[in-house]
Amino acid sequence: MTKRTETDLIITGGIVLTMDEPEVIEPGAVVVNDGDIVFVGTAPDAAELFIAPTVIDTVDCVVIPGLVNGHTHAAMSLLRGIADDLPLEEWLQDYIFPAEARNLDEDLVYWGTKLACAEMLLGGITTFCDMYLFEDSAARAARDMGMRGVMGEVLYDFDSPNYGTIEKGFEYTETFIQTWKDDPLITPSVQPHALDTCSPELLVRAKEIADSHKVPLIVHVAETKSNREYIKEKHSASSFVYLDKLGVLGENFVADHAVWVDDEEMDIMADRGVSIVTNPESNMKLSSGWAPIHSYLQRGITVGLGTDGAASNNNLDMMGEMDTLAKLHKVYDTDPTHLGAKTVMGLATRDGARALGLGEITGSLTVGKKADIAILDFNKPHLTPMYDPFSHIVYAALASDVRDVVVGGVPRVRGRRLVNTDIDQIMANAKQLAGHVRSSLK
Amino acid sequence: MTKRTETDLIITGGIVLTMDEPEVIEPGAVVVNDGDIVFVGTAPDAAELFIAPTVIDTVDCVVIPGLVNGHTHAAMSLLRGIADDLPLEEWLQDYIFPAEARNLDEDLVYWGTKLACAEMLLGGITTFCDMYLFEDSAARAARDMGMRGVMGEVLYDFDSPNYGTIEKGFEYTETFIQTWKDDPLITPSVQPHALDTCSPELLVRAKEIADSHKVPLIVHVAETKSNREYIKEKHSASSFVYLDKLGVLGENFVADHAVWVDDEEMDIMADRGVSIVTNPESNMKLSSGWAPIHSYLQRGITVGLGTDGAASNNNLDMMGEMDTLAKLHKVYDTDPTHLGAKTVMGLATRDGARALGLGEITGSLTVGKKADIAILDFNKPHLTPMYDPFSHIVYAALASDVRDVVVGGVPRVRGRRLVNTDIDQIMANAKQLAGHVRSSLK
Numbered sequence: 001m002t003k004r005t006e007t008d009l010i011i012t013g014g015i016v017l018t019m020d021e022p023e024v025i026e027p028g029a030v031v032v033n034d035g036d037i038v039f040v041g042t043a044p045d046a047a048e049l050f051i052a053p054t055v056i057d058t059v060d061c062v063v064i065p066g067l068v069n070g071h072t073h074a075a076m077s078l079l080r081g082i083a084d085d086l087p088l089e090e091w092l093q094d095y096i097f098p099a100e101a102r103n104l105d106e107d108l109v110y111w112g113t114k115l116a117c118a119e120m121l122l123g124g125i126t127t128f129c130d131m132y133l134f135e136d137s138a139a140r141a142a143r144d145m146g147m148r149g150v151m152g153e154v155l156y157d158f159d160s161p162n163y164g165t166i167e168k169g170f171e172y173t174e175t176f177i178q179t180w181k182d183d184p185l186i187t188p189s190v191q192p193h194a195l196d197t198c199s200p201e202l203l204v205r206a207k208e209i210a211d212s213h214k215v216p217l218i219v220h221v222a223e224t225k226s227n228r229e230y231i232k233e234k235h236s237a238s239s240f241v242y243l244d245k246l247g248v249l250g251e252n253f254v255a256d257h258a259v260w261v262d263d264e265e266m267d268i269m270a271d272r273g274v275s276i277v278t279n280p281e282s283n284m285k286l287s288s289g290w291a292p293i294h295s296y297l298q299r300g301i302t303v304g305l306g307t308d309g310a311a312s313n314n315n316l317d318m319m320g321e322m323d324t325l326a327k328l329h330k331v332y333d334t335d336p337t338h339l340g341a342k343t344v345m346g347l348a349t350r351d352g353a354r355a356l357g358l359g360e361i362t363g364s365l366t367v368g369k370k371a372d373i374a375i376l377d378f379n380k381p382h383l384t385p386m387y388d389p390f391s392h393i394v395y396a397a398l399a400s401d402v403r404d405v406v407v408g409g410v411p412r413v414r415g416r417r418l419v420n421t422d423i424d425q426i427m428a429n430a431k432q433l434a435g436h437v438r439s440s441l442k
Numbered sequence: 443m444t445k446r447t448e449t450d451l452i453i454t455g456g457i458v459l460t461m462d463e464p465e466v467i468e469p470g471a472v473v474v475n476d477g478d479i480v481f482v483g484t485a486p487d488a489a490e491l492f493i494a495p496t497v498i499d500t501v502d503c504v505v506i507p508g509l510v511n512g513h514t515h516a517a518m519s520l521l522r523g524i525a526d527d528l529p530l531e532e533w534l535q536d537y538i539f540p541a542e543a544r545n546l547d548e549d550l551v552y553w554g555t556k557l558a559c560a561e562m563l564l565g566g567i568t569t570f571c572d573m574y575l576f577e578d579s580a581a582r583a584a585r586d587m588g589m590r591g592v593m594g595e596v597l598y599d600f601d602s603p604n605y606g607t608i609e610k611g612f613e614y615t616e617t618f619i620q621t622w623k624d625d626p627l628i629t630p631s632v633q634p635h636a637l638d639t640c641s642p643e644l645l646v647r648a649k650e651i652a653d654s655h656k657v658p659l660i661v662h663v664a665e666t667k668s669n670r671e672y673i674k675e676k677h678s679a680s681s682f683v684y685l686d687k688l689g690v691l692g693e694n695f696v697a698d699h700a701v702w703v704d705d706e707e708m709d710i711m712a713d714r715g716v717s718i719v720t721n722p723e724s725n726m727k728l729s730s731g732w733a734p735i736h737s738y739l740q741r742g743i744t745v746g747l748g749t750d751g752a753a754s755n756n757n758l759d760m761m762g763e764m765d766t767l768a769k770l771h772k773v774y775d776t777d778p779t780h781l782g783a784k785t786v787m788g789l790a791t792r793d794g795a796r797a798l799g800l801g802e803i804t805g806s807l808t809v810g811k812k813a814d815i816a817i818l819d820f821n822k823p824h825l826t827p828m829y830d831p832f833s834h835i836v837y838a839a840l841a842s843d844v845r846d847v848v849v850g851g852v853p854r855v856r857g858r859r860l861v862n863t864d865i866d867q868i869m870a871n872a873k874q875l876a877g878h879v880r881s882s883l884k
Contacts, residue, residue, distance in 0.1 A: 077823075078827060080827075080829075080834075080838060081828065081829045081830045081833035081834050081837065081838065082829045082830075084782070084783060084830070084833045084837065085768075085778060085779055085781075085782035085783060086778060086779065087778060087779065088778065091778070115823055115826065118823040119823045119824040122823065122824075123824075281765075281769060283773065284769035284770065284772055284773040285768070285769050285772055285773075285778065285837070286772075286778055287772045287773055287775070287776045287777055287778040288773070289773065289776075290773065310824075310838075313837070313838075314833065314834075314837035314838040315824050315837070315838045316824070317824070317840070320762060320765070320840075323723075323762070324766060324769070326527075326727070327723060327726035327727050327766070328726065328770075328773075330726055330727055330728075330729045331725065331726040331727075331729055331730070331731065331732065331770075333729070334729045334731075335729055336527060336528060336529060336530065336533070336727065336728055336729040337527055337528065337529065339527075340526070340527035341526060341527060379869070381519075381557055381560040381561040381564065381865065381868070381869060382561040382564075382565075382752075382757050382758070382759070384557065384869045384872050384873060385520060385522075385872050385873050385875075385876030385877075386523065386876075387522075387523045387524045387876070387880065388523045388524075388526070391523035391526045391756065392522075392523050392756075395523070395526065395727070395755065395756035395757070396522060396523065396752075396755075396756040396757045398757075398759070398762075398840050398841060398842055399840060400840055400841075400842035400843075423823060426823070427821070427823060427826045430826050430827050431826060431827050433827075434827030434828075434829070435827075438829065
């Protein structure tokens with residue numbers, strides 16, 4: 001017998017869905033060394049070639065790339081359920097904005113983001129894209145929880161409770177990028193809020209900063225019909241025509257939502273290499289509408305999937321989000337062949353990573369990528385029998401079916417429990433902070 | 443201290459959502475004796491008044507009425523994921539019908555229903571309404587699993603693999619009703635399949651049988667646009683106008699789906715006291731459409747919520763179904779105030795029970811009703827902090843947050859595990875049967 005190569009971690013025995021070629025390996029194995037995937041193949045081949053101090057047995061399990069939550073406001077986990085079933089303006093003006101204005105600080109964002117990371121890791125999410133305030137605290141929380149994050153301080157024309165004036169906001173963003181640009185888990189980004197809250201000058205300046213540092217430029221675009229109409233009225237152009245005239249579109253541009261667009265805009269998006277991240281549950285709950293995902297995909301536009309913040313979803317559950325995405329578009333397109341299970345799983349992994357500029361880093365089980373992996377336990381009544389693993393993952397499985405999660409080669413969830421994390425302390429702090437939020441609204 | 447009354451079971455310490463008055467009791471208690479709820483009130487009052495050999499501590503939990511799955515085909519759990527993302531006719535004709543024709547028998551229905559009951563109980567469902575073939579086997583499975591069921595053999599014009607000709611189908615139904623009418627858990631019913639598969643004579647005869655035994659008459663009505671158009675063409679009337687002319691509508695009539703209806707039909711439904719059961723996830727996945735639930739509720743029509751079968755959902759998860767129901771109608775009605783959390787929870791409990799004729803038996807935590815209870819563990823990252831228990835249940839909680847379930851006073855789930863149930867055997871049998879199904883389609 002030839003000498004086997006020593007590695008850090010072997011995950012072996014179950015069905016491996018690579019989201020690359022070959023698609024399905026059964027029984028399959030993924031071998032990890034120094035944080036990277038060094039082998040993807042059959043279980044017998046892995047046993048012959050590799051040895052490791054840690055072996056995760058995945059018999060009766062399905063091994064997938066860690067899920068990519070393409071858009072959220074993580075610390076809003078502390079505002080989940082504070083107000084629901086209200087008109088958007090009342091929800092924002094009477095609850096969310098006052099709760100934020102009176103309570104947001106580094107401490108709340110740090111603990112709120114940690115709480116969100118706990119939920120996301122337990123649900124198989126290894127990468128998230130975050131837009132919020134006090135983002136340096138959010139990035140520290142993500143790093144401390146061992147999650148991969150594309151993080152950006154939200155920028156807008158009015159004063160921010162964090163940085164003050166927008167000039168200070170640009171300074172904060174520059175410092176934030178310098179601080180995090182070499183971090184193994186955190187990718188800094190530039191995140192202007194939206195087209196109605198950011199001047200043309202702000203958007204152009206944001207684009208310059210993003211380009212100079214080669215980081216993503218991420219903006220809420222055309223989330224609601226009224227938002228689209230406001231831009232049309234103010235700038236005599238549809239949202240993406242306006243953005244194109246400003247010269248801010250490009251391959252690092254990520255449009256969150258992009259619900260209300262026309263064919264001309266989709267053509268522009270495809271031409272410029274813009275990506276979008278769709279958030280169907282939040283768009284439904286706030287009655288915002290639904291994005292034309294099938295048309296985006298037909299044009300070759302890269303589409304990621306996100307949960308949006310927990311205050312408008314109300315969870316950070318990408319398993320549920322995949323299910324809803326598929327069903328929503330089947331019923332609105334009146335075509336059950338649209339958004340099939342494999343396509344949807346692609347949006348939640350490979351394509352989501354690509355949308356965020358992490359296509360070479362994560363999103364598939366591919367040799368050379370970081371070892372970001374989720375393992376689902378299929379030995380459950382609702383997943384038995386199993387004819388098609390893609391169908392089960394999108395339409396039947398729950399976030400709670402995730403048994404183990406590895407980020408950059410480090411196990412972060414084992415047996416449905418967070419590794420080396422005091423979840424009781426995180427929840428206790430969350431409850432205490434929520435007490436202050438509740439009092440502040442009385 | 444006065445002598446405390448001896449009872450069977452005390453559930454105490456958590457938040458109790460009664461779905462009756464008062465709505466919320468915290469800390470609350472529910473006391474059970476001889477299968478019935480004998481007390482609903484505060485935890486301190488319960489401690490003063492009652493004693494029991496079993497006490498379930500619900501600190502950090504929310505106690506709700508057991509969920510009512512208003513429409514399913516339970517044994518289709520064995521066909522989950524066998525085909526998805528296909529046009530409806532191809533899905534039915536090339537996969538579901540052949541799989542059923544070649545495999546259905548008493549054994550498959552018994553084990554498939556047991557598997558479905560396992561999933562439903564673990565997700566907090568205590569009552570389900572089932573339409574399938576070999577329904578006597580389904581009823582035995584439900585009884586053996588300790589679930590409450592409204593069960594009916596599906597009737598149609600063509601021959602059935604179970605009973606043969608429709609005349610034999612009526613005989614089967616009469617016998618079925620006689621067999622089960624005094625069972626403490628099973629309510630027999632008469633279930634003609636749909637308006638395009640059942641002749642007017644069949645529907646009228648079914649109505650006579652249902653009325654003579656005072657049991658529900660349950661029919662798929664107007665599930666798809668093409669179904670509606672077929673009826674219009676054939677009978678020169680909309681679905682409910684046609685049914686009304688036949689004289690089959692009444693307070694025991696339950697219409698499953700009722701997606702494609704007009705105002706005149708809704709007025710008739712309200713006048714006749716017809717109930718409906720909506721199945722949003724199945725309607726979305728099959729691109730069938732969405733039912734006008736807000737309009738039904740405005741007219742005072744009783745609405746229940748169901749999952750439909752696992753082959754078109756693909757799970758039997760009422761927690762997820764509540765979430766989707768609320769969001770689908772908010773976006774469809776472009777009004778975020780529609781289908782609020784409390785309303786939706788009513789559909790999944792109290793109203794669903796009422797729709798099935800079990801309004802006096804189950805669906806709320808009310809003294810005198812059967813003790814059908816689900817306990818959700820809220821000590822989880824995705825349910826912390828908690829501002830509003832209704833919001834959390836509908837928008838954030840998962841089926842896997844159900845910790846304990848009691849049906850008719852008998853604990854059926856404790857600590858997320860089925861009590862006195864060999865789930866491994868059920869799953870092993872399911873896998874074996876699925877092997878036959880798979881082979882039969884090759």
